[in-house]
Amino acid sequence: MSITPSEAIVARFNELFDVLDTDGDKYATWADYQRLVDRYITGYTLDPTEPKAHAIETAYRSLWNRLVRYSGAGDRLERQEFIAAMHAASEDRSRSNAAEAVAEAVFDLLDEDGDGRISLEEFLVYAAALGAGEADARTRFAHVDTDGDGDMSREEFVLSARQFLFGEDSDSPGGFVFGVV
Numbered sequence: 343m344s345i346t347p348s349e350a351i352v353a354r355f356n357e358l359f360d361v362l363d364t365d366g367d368k369y370a371t372w373a374d375y376q377r378l379v380d381r382y383i384t385g386y387t388l389d390p391t392e393p394k395a396h397a398i399e400t401a402y403r404s405l406w407n408r409l410v411r412y413s414g415a416g417d418r419l420e421r422q423e424f425i426a427a428m429h430a431a432s433e434d435r436s437r438s439n440a441a442e443a444v445a446e447a448v449f450d451l452l453d454e455d456g457d458g459r460i461s462l463e464e465f466l467v468y469a470a471a472l473g474a475g476e477a478d479a480r481t482r483f484a485h486v487d488t489d490g491d492g493d494m495s496r497e498e499f500v501l502s503a504r505q506f507l508f509g510e511d512s513d514s515p516g517g518f519v520f521g522v523v
Contacts, residue, residue, distance in 0.1 A: 351507070351508070352425060354506060355424070355425040355428045355429065356421065362374040362375065362378065362424075364377050368421070370418075370419045370424045371417060371418050371419075372403075372406050375402045375403075375405075376399075379395075379399045381473075382395070383398070384471070385467075385468075386451060394451050397451070400447070401443045401444045401447035401448075404443060405441055405444055407440075408434070409428060410427075412434075413427040415427075428441075432508065441507055442503060442504065446496075446500060448468075448499075452468050454467070458495070458496065459493035459495055460494040461493055462480070462492065466479055469482075485502075486498050
């Protein structure tokens with residue numbers, strides 16, 4: 343039995359498709375995801391062979407492979423195929439959730455000092471790497487920092503991704519995790 347995504351979720355996946363389709367060819371491809379990965383690597387001035395760079399690419403590659411598998415459409419997904427596949431991937435609880443694995447890898451990238459928390463300063467570096475404005479980043483940080491302690495925990499960060507994927511809040515700050523700015 344498949345579950346139809348709500349209008350809010352479809353709208354977010356539409357927005358995500360638009361953000362990913364940086365070449366404007368009306369398809370989501372691995373090349374689109376690779377450009378997103380490259381933004382992380384460039385924004386954080388990582389060597390592509392560094393473990394954090396490898397973890398980001400592996401997480402996005404895993405998500406992409408699941409999208410291709412769920413779509414059955416090959417290696418180019420048009421908008422509706424992408425939305426359906428993204429919904430299927432986000433709802434799949436039979437094994438590790440590829441979309442949440444992306445959030446985990448991004449958390450590890452942002453946590454530059456390895457203290458298990460993301461400070462506002464670390465988050466602002468991330469926002470700049472994605473091309474987001476500082477004011478928007480500060481607002482999103484405050485929304486993700488649900489306990490108001492001035493840092494994001496791994497749980498808060500991954501929860502924000504879950505809320506983006508499953509929730510009804512059209513302004514979910516978890517969209518930041520997936521590059522929706």
